[in-house]
Amino acid sequence: MPVTKRVVQGLGVLILLFVIASGGIRIWSAVVEAQYVYPGPGTKSAFLTQYAPNEVVNGFRCGEYAYGWNFPGSSSAGRQFAEHHNWWKTYLLLKPGNEAALMTALQKDIQARLIRAGARLTQPESEASADLSQGLQLRYTLGNTKGFVAVRPLRHVRPEDTRIFPVPVGKDYVEFRMEVSERWFRSPREARAGNWPESKDQSITID
Helix, strand or coil, X not given: CCHHHHHHHHHHHHHHHHHHHHHHHHHHHHHHHHHCECCCHHHCCHHHHXXXXXXXXXXXXXXXXXXXXXXXXXXXXXXXXXEEEEEEEEEEEXXXXXXXXXXXXXXXXXXXXXXXXXXXXXXXXXXXXXXXXXXXXXXXXXXXXXXXXXXXXXXXXXXHHHCCCCCCCCCEEEEEEEEEEEEEECCHXXXXXXXXXXXXXXXXXXX
């Protein structure tokens, strides 16, 4: 067989192997891709997209000053679920002794909104009636979603650390932080069997 013909055949074999390998890689990539659940509007519950604590919290502010809200959020894909996190952070002037009333109002508002959205609260009664001065945690399931709400204990900021204005006498300056996190699974069955979301706030532990 002439050398040129052998070279052409060899190149043909190499090209064929390359095509087969490329096709195999594409098929494998498609299989791996299909295992992931990607975040999108359809993977967020109505509660996650609609709820914000602003109205309740603002109702307890002393009106001498205006404050802003820090409202970041993130979403990520996973092999079993898509995950979403919303955070809220603000500072407010509060009348001393109103901490418990604020946390109770938040608890009632969050529970009412979850039930209205069709969610099922899953924590025991002992947790639901826990000391709200230690913060608030609520776990829920809703269709393909498993989620939690966590409100950190209100943190008192010392007047000398505010660096913005003198805190009026008879008022407390506190930091408010809250997180809502959800995992959306492919089916309600997978959601029931799946793990709870993990908090992105290292100071919050979800039991």
